[in-house]
Amino acid sequence: MLYEKLRQELIDTARKMEKYDLIRMSGGNVTLRTDDDRVLITPTAMSYDTMVPEDIVVTDLEGNIVEGKRKPSSDLKAALYILNHMPEVKAVIHTHQLKATALSLVCDRLPVISTTMVDEVKAEVNVAPFTISSDEGMGVQTVKYAGKALCVILKNHGVMAYGKSLDQALCAAIYLEESADVYLQALATQREITELTPEQIEAEDAPRGYYGQ
């Protein structure tokens, strides 16, 4: 079987998406581009807690199946569009996280409102206009609305998060959710919202080597 270790990493990532309440049941999906330009993707409509490496589908960058007995996620075309148009991106995850989705109903962007957002999401996050699910349009809108952030919120739907690794994409989605929660709570007070200034963002983002082992 090709890419056995990477297949397990996709499953581990999907289980963490569930653990952090970014998805429920078989919702969402995980996609990874390999160093030799193959694409690994979780299968459609299967529970992550019983998923095994054999269930992961391998395709090429056009979506032709290279290996796998399952049907790939219905968002394969959207994930491929992102991978084919954002060469620095290796991993894409799609979630239906509640707070970011709620925010999409009432806002067209999540401004940078916390230090964690600077560190893990990188920039303000745009809400892309509504597109139907299981359609390449989700990928088209993600590329169009990405800006400098590692996430785009899909209006009335969920989130696309991406990065150079599965961990980076997952962290971006988790901290987007945390920031969306903070923002919605602040909005509910109907008082003025304090966003970080460009100078504050730059200072927070500067390499300081203070964090991590």
Ligand SMILES: [Zn+2]
């Ligand atoms: Zn979806």
